Every structure is written in C-alpha cells, then in structure tokens.
Amino acid sequence: MSPSADKPSDPVKAVRRLIAEIDRLTKQQADLLRVATRIGMTPDEAKRYESWQTELLKRVEELRQLELALSSQSHFTAGVGHGGQKTQSGKS
Secondary structure, eight states: OOGGGGSTHHHHHHHHHHHHHHHHHHHHHHHHHHHHHHHTOOHHHHHHHHHHHHHHHHHHHHHHHHHHHHHHHHHHHHTBOGGGOBOTTSOO
16 A cells, blocks of 8 residues: 555545546446447337436536545645644644
C-alpha cells in the first residue's frame, strides 16, 4: 500500500474513479441500446434496459454527492488544529 493511502483525499479519489468508470459503462450501454433497438430488441426489452440505465445514472449522482461530501470533509479537517480548534491560519 502506498504512503498516500492514509490521506483523507483517497476516498475522494476512489469515488472519482468509480464515477468515471460508471460514466464510461453508461455511455457503452447507451450505444448498445441504440444498436440493439435497430437490430431487434423488443420495446419491453428496451424499457427494461432504459430502467437499468436510469438506475445507474442515479448511482452516479449519489457518488457525485458523496464525492462532494468527502471533499468538503477533507478540506474542513485540513483546517482544524490540535484539539479540534480551528486556527486563524487554518494550520495547527
């Protein structure tokens, strides 16, 4: 494990990686849906597929919100001195 693995920003980086991967997969799904509907996907199959895609997009948004929360938390934590008191300079 790298020395940076203990830093508070690592969860943010992990969330960003997940968002990028889900975005990539979602785009692939959208492309496949267009192709599949042209070559014979039934309307019912297309609706199911679209509902899966909608669920994926919801999860992406949840990850984006988590990224914001983690990012805000790590910025706050960086400005807190020893004993939990924020110093004027933001340093301990």
